[in-house]
Amino acid sequence: MDDSLCVSDCTDCPRLVDSRSRIVNGVGPTDADVVFVGEGPGETEDAEGEPFVGRSGTVLDDALRDAGLAREDVRITNSVRCRPPENRDPRSGELDNCRRHLADELAAIDPEIVVALGKVPAQNLLERSVAVTSEAGDVADARVGDASYRVLICVHPAATLYDGSQKETFQSTIQTAAELAGDGDDGSGQARLGEW
Numbered sequence: 479m480d481d482s483l484c485v486s487d488c489t490d491c492p493r494l495v496d497s498r499s500r501i502v503n504g505v506g507p508t509d510a511d512v513v514f515v516g517e518g519p520g521e522t523e524d525a526e527g528e529p530f531v532g533r534s535g536t537v538l539d540d541a542l543r544d545a546g547l548a549r550e551d552v553r554i555t556n557s558v559r560c561r562p563p564e565n566r567d568p569r570s571g572e573l574d575n576c577r578r579h580l581a582d583e584l585a586a587i588d589p590e591i592v593v594a595l596g597k598v599p600a601q602n603l604l605e606r607s608v609a610v611t612s613e614a615g616d617v618a619d620a621r622v623g624d625a626s627y628r629v630l631i632c633v634h635p636a637a638t639l640y641d642g643s644q645k646e647t648f649q650s651t652i653q654t655a656a657e658l659a660g661d662g663d664d665g666s667g668q669a670r671l672g673e674w
Contacts, residue, residue: 483508483583485559490575494560494568500527504555504583511659513553513589514538515580517598517634518568524561529554530595530635537635538595541649545656553587555580557602573602581623591658592620592627593651596634603629610634614647615654630655 484503489495502519505528514530522532530538539549558568558576568576584592594600600608603620613631620629632651637644 483586485579488559488579491558491560491572494558494562494572497563498560499524501559502527502529502556502561503559504553505529506550506553508553508587510551510553510587511590512547512551512593512655513555513584513587513591514593514595515599515603516554516556516595518556518558519561520565521561529556533639534635537638537648538652541635541652544649545653547652547656553583553589555583557599567598573598577602578623581625584622584627585625588625589627590660591617591630591655593630593632593655595632596637600629600631603627604631611644611647615651617658628658630658 485501488501498519502523504513506513516529519529520532520534523529529535538554542549542552557580558572559579562568562572592603594603597608597610600610600613603622604618605620608631610631610633614633616631618629618631620627630651632655633644633648635648638648
């Protein structure tokens, strides 16, 4: 793990500091073509210190495999790095406080595509209201810190656990992410981005 991308001591959000057992930093290669951004750590992630390791992580891992990617090929991080109390949505001030850490991480990695996993990260990255169900699979430009990124809107993996009709949408969006990144085979990531 690249220590320069790790937040080791942050007390900007007192309620999150009180509810966390640790800061959960992003995992994966520091030169990944694809970065997945979730909402924030849940109970399992807080306990294990890694994003998307619970049931949602299994759904994500399966979709990555089906798209020809391995978890080790991608970067996975969150909009906030500390578990909100009772797994509530992060508040706007908390998202704002943690945005600099996300901006630093994205700038260091410089991915070809950023995948927003769910409504909270999509709205945080795009800084607008997002109807995730209807916009899933859409690509939009986002400015995070001093750089612009292509953001692919995706339903959260947990949505597939509660609503089976979301499974196909989720899987096809992950497939799109692999295609946009060029899947490491034909280097077509940047060329494909131009189509959007």
